[in-house]
Amino acid sequence: MPPEIFTLAQTPITAHAFNADRQELAVSLNSNEVQLYSRKGQEWIPTETLSEHDKLITSIDWAPNSNRIVTASQDRNAYVWTETPDPETGKLIWKPTLVLLRINRAATHVRWSPLENKFAVASGARTIAVCSFDEESNWWVAKHLKKPIRSTVLSVDWHPNNVLLAAGSADMKARVFSGYIKEVDERPAPSVWGSKLPFNTICGEYSSPAGGWVHTVGFSPSGDVLAFASHDSSITIVYPGGPTVYTVRLPTLPLVTLSWTSEESIVAAGHDCRPLVYAGSEQGWQEVGTLDDASSSKASEGSRSGFGSSGGVGRLKAGAFATFRDADSRGQNTGSVSSDTKLNTIHQNTITSIRPYDIEGGYVARVSTSGVDGTLVIWDTNEVSALTARMGGVRI
Numbered sequence: 604m605p606p607e608i609f610t611l612a613q614t615p616i617t618a619h620a621f622n623a624d625r626q627e628l629a630v631s632l633n634s635n636e637v638q639l640y641s642r643k644g645q646e647w648i649p650t651e652t653l654s655e656h657d658k659l660i661t662s663i664d665w666a667p668n669s670n671r672i673v674t675a676s677q678d679r680n681a682y683v684w685t686e687t688p689d690p691e692t693g694k695l696i697w698k699p700t701l702v703l704l705r706i707n708r709a710a711t712h713v714r715w716s717p718l719e720n721k722f723a724v725a726s727g728a729r730t731i732a733v734c735s736f737d738e739e740s741n742w743w744v745a746k747h748l749k750k751p752i753r754s755t756v757l758s759v760d761w762h763p764n765n766v767l768l769a770a771g772s773a774d775m776k777a778r779v780f781s782g783y784i785k786e787v788d789e790r791p792a793p794s795v796w797g798s799k800l801p802f803n804t805i806c807g808e809y810s811s812p813a814g815g816w817v818h819t820v821g822f823s824p825s826g827d828v829l830a831f832a833s834h835d836s837s838i839t840i841v842y843p844g845g846p847t848v849y850t851v852r853l854p855t856l857p858l859v860t861l862s863w864t865s866e867e868s869i870v871a872a873g874h875d876c877r878p879l880v881y882a883g884s885e886q887g888w889q890e891v892g893t894l895d896d897a898s899s900s901k902a903s904e905g906s907r908s909g910f911g912s913s914g915g916v917g918r919l920k921a922g923a924f925a926t927f928r929d930a931d932s933r934g935q936n937t938g939s940v941s942s943d944t945k946l947n948t949i950h951q952n953t954i955t956s957i958r959p960y961d962i963e964g965g966y967v968a969r970v971s972t973s974g975v976d977g978t979l980v981i982w983d984t985n986e987v988s989a990l991t992a993r994m995g996g997v998r999i
Contacts, residue, residue, distance in 0.1 A: 604983040604985070605983075606894070606895075606949060606980050606981060606982045606983065607645075607980065607981040608949060608978065608979075608980050609646075609647055609978065609979045609980070610977060610978050611630060611632070611640075611647065611973075611977055611978070611979055612632045612977040613977055614632050614633045614634075614977055615632070615633040615952075615955070615974070615975040615976075615977060616630055616631070616632060616633070616955065616956070616973040616974060616975075616977055616978075616979065617631045617632075617633050617659065617660060617661060617662075617955065618630070618631045618660060618661065618662045618663040618955075618956060618973075619631075619663065619956055619958065619971070619973045619979060620663045620664050620665040620672070620958065621665060621958065621960065621971070622665050622667070622670065623665075623667035623668070623670070625642070625960060625961070626641065626642045627639060627640065627641055627642070627650075628640040628641075628642070628647055628979075629653075629663050629665055629672055630663075630973070630979075631659075631660035631661075631663060631674075632977070633659065634659065634660070635654070635656040635657055635658055635659060635660060635676065635678070636652050636653060636654050636656070636660070637652070637653035637660060637663060637672070637674055637684075638651075638652055639651040639652070639653065639697075647979075651696075651697065653672070653674070653684055653697055653699070655682050655699045656674065656676040656678050656680060656682070657676070657678040657680075658676055658677040658678040658709075659676060659677045660674050660675070660676045660677075661675050661676060661677060661709065661710060661711050661712065662674070662675045662710070662711065662712045662713045662714075663675075663713070664713050664714050664715050664722065666715045666719040667719075668719055669719045670685075670686060671683055671684065671685050671715075671719070672684040672697070673702075673713050673715060673722050674713070675710035675711070675712065675713040675724050675725075676709070676710055677709040677710070678709075679704065679706050679707065679708065679709060679710060679726075680702065680704060680710065681702040681704055681710055681713060681722075681724050681732075681734070681743075682699040682700065682701070682702060683699065683700045683702060683722075683743055684697045684698065684699050684700075685697070685698055685700060686698075700741070700742060700743065701742045701743070702724075702734055702742065702743040702745070703742060703743065703744050703745060704724060704726070704732045704734070704745050705732070705745055705747070706724075706726045706727075706728040706730055706732060707728050708726055708727030708728035708755075709726065709727045710724050710725070710726050710732075711725045711726055711727060711755065711756060711757055711758075712724070712725040712756070712757065712758045712759055713725070713759075714759050714760060714761060715761075716761045716765045716782075717761055717763055717764075717765050718765045720735065720736070720765075720787055721733060721734060721735050721765070721782065721784065721787060721788075722734050722743075723759045723761065723768055723782065724745070724759075725755075725756035725757065725758060725759045725770060725772075726755070726756060727755040727756075729749065729752045729753060729754060729755070729756070729772075730747050730748065730749050730752065730756070731747070731748040731749075731752070731756055731759060731768065731770055731780070732745035732746070732747055732748075733745060733746050733747075733748060733768070733782045733784065733802075735784055735786075735787045746784060746802060748768070748770075748780050748782065748802075748803050749803070750803065751805070751808075752770075752772055752774065752778075753772075753774035753776075754772050754773035754774035755772060755773040756770050756771070756772045756773075757771050757772055757773060757816065757817065757818055757819070758770065758771045758817075758818065758819045758820050759820070760820050760821045760822055761782075761822070762779075762794075762796070762822050762826040763822070763824070763825070763826040764791045764792070764794065764826060765788060765791070766781060766782055766783045766788055766791045766800060767779055767780070767781060767782065767791075767794075767796055767800070767806060767822075767826070768780045768781075768782040769820040769821070769822055769829055769831075770820060771816075771817030771818060771819060771820040771831050772816075772817055773816045773817075775810060775811040775814050775815060775816060775817065775833070776808055776809065776810055776811070776817060777808075777809045777811075777817045777820050777829065777831040777839070777841075778805060778807065778808045778809070779796055779805070779806040779807040779808075779829065779843075780803060780804065780805060780806065781797075781800035781801060781802060781803065781804035781806060782802065783800050783801060783802050783804075784802065785802075794826065794827070795827050795843045795844040796826075796843055806843075807829070807841070807843055809829075809831070809839065809841055809848065811831075811833035811834075811835055811837070811839075812833065812835060812837045812839065812850045812852070813833075813835035813837065814835060815833035815834030815835030815836075815837070815857065816833065816834040817831050817832070817833050817834075818832055818833065818834060818857065818858065818859040818860070818873070819831065819832050819858065819859055819860045819861050819871075821861050821862065821863055821869075822863070823863050823866050824863060824865065824866055824965065825866055827842070827843075827844070828840060828841065828842055828866070829841040829843070830861060830863065830869055831861075832857070832858035832859070832860075832861055832871055832873070833857070834857045835857070836852065836853040836854075836855065836856065836857045836858075837850050837851065837852050837853060838850070838851050838853070838858055838861070838869070838871055838881060839851075840869075840881075840883065840888050842885050845885070847885060849883065849887060849888045851881060851888055851889060851890060853875075853879075853890075855874075855875040855879075856873060856874035856875045857873050857874055858871045858872060858873035858874075858875075858879070859872070859873035859874065859953070859954070859955060860872055860873065860954065860955060860956050860957045860972075861957060862957040862958065862959055862967065862970055863967070864959075864966060864967040864970065864984045865965075865966045865967070867882055867883060867884055868880065868881065868882045868984075869881045869882075870894065870957060870970050870982075870984060871957070872950075872954035872957055872972060873953060873954060874953045876895075876946055876948045876950045876951065876952065876953065876954060876974070877893045877894070877895040877948050877950070877954075878893060878894040878895060878954065878957065878970070878972055878982060879892075879893050880892050880893060880894060894982045894983075894984065895948050895949050895950075895982075949978070949980055950972065950974045950976055950978055950980065951976040951978070952974055952975035952976040953974055953975045954972050954973070954974040955973060955974050955975060956972065956973050956974075957970055957971070957972050958970065958971050958972075960981055966984075967984055968983070968984060968985060969981055969982060969983055969984055970982050970984055
């Protein structure tokens with residue numbers, strides 16, 4: 604199935620999230636507002652704007668069961684948005700609920716827990732705020748995970764047991780914490796990450812292979828494996844039971860986002876503008892291809908050229924040099940260099956977010972990506988098995 608391509612804006616998409624049936628979309632278009640869209644056939648139609656934050660919204664997550672949206676921003680705040688009837692008209696409108704984060708730096712990433720009774724907010728304050736609802740005060744309150752974090756936390760991801768929390772940060776570490784809140788959580792069953800899990804227990808700590816910021820982290824569907832990608836152009840897969848750690852080094856620019864599609868496969872993307880596929884097991888991992896077939900992909904009409912790969916930068920330099928040389932020596936303009944600088948990928952700039960889109964039989968059948976080029980793309984991940992088959996299986 605070919606990818607579905609939607610050019611939503613001419614500005615970067617900093618975050619996106621879908622509702623449960625994937626017919627509604629929440630997007631931050633590099634601003635302090637959330638734009639909601641509704642799908643009509645092959646188009647996304649703007650429906651509502653959520654305005655409460657003062658500065659750039661950095662992350663959005665939409666809870667599928669409770670239908671609540673949580674947003675995090677550089678204004679050091681988070682809001683939980685709930686659809687409630689307007690007292691005057693009876694029409695459903697989105698209303699924000701205050702979150703007491705108690706942080707003094709920007710909020711950078713937010714994710715609901717699997718049971719949707721908590722969410723975690725990463726921040727530049729070397730802190731992760733684990734938030735739960737206080738019914739008596741009618742607001743969300745935070746408990747802080749702090750030690751031993753030494754720098755900005757860039758991403759978080761919840762374990763399926765609703766207690767463990769993975770985090771990647773600019774101190775070049777990926778960690779697994781316990782986010783157990785006695786008043787909220789039931790005691791979790793023992794796992795490969797440990798059995799005694801009071802709040803702020805460090806269940807695992809892993810260094811970036813060559814000292815790069817850890818941009819993104821993610822638990823496998825079972826929760827027994829952790830993956831993280833670093834700014835040193837590497838992706839690392841951790842089996843804590845061994846412990847066994849595999850690192851795949853990239854010949855390309857760094858990855859900044861990833862999503863597990865099964866227990867044996869990951870789709871990851873970043874500054875190279877293509878979703879890359881990794882496959883493996885406890886015997887080893889390797890890259891097996893990309894969802895974006897460069898030989899057949901065509902950039903969407905509305906996309907702008909970008910600087911997402913070394914090839915794009917090279918073409919930009921060559922095209923610009925030829926234009927200025929002709930203008931200087933012959934006093935003529937050979938035309939726009941846009942055709943020389945258009946990347947041979949669907950996304951024309953850095954992919955900043957990958958989200959699971961469609962899950963069939965426990966496997967992620969499709970993923971969505973958004974990026975700096977203002978484009979949203981929905982990819983068929985059934986190509987993953989085909990890519991693995993073309994590679995003759997994963998042999999390390």
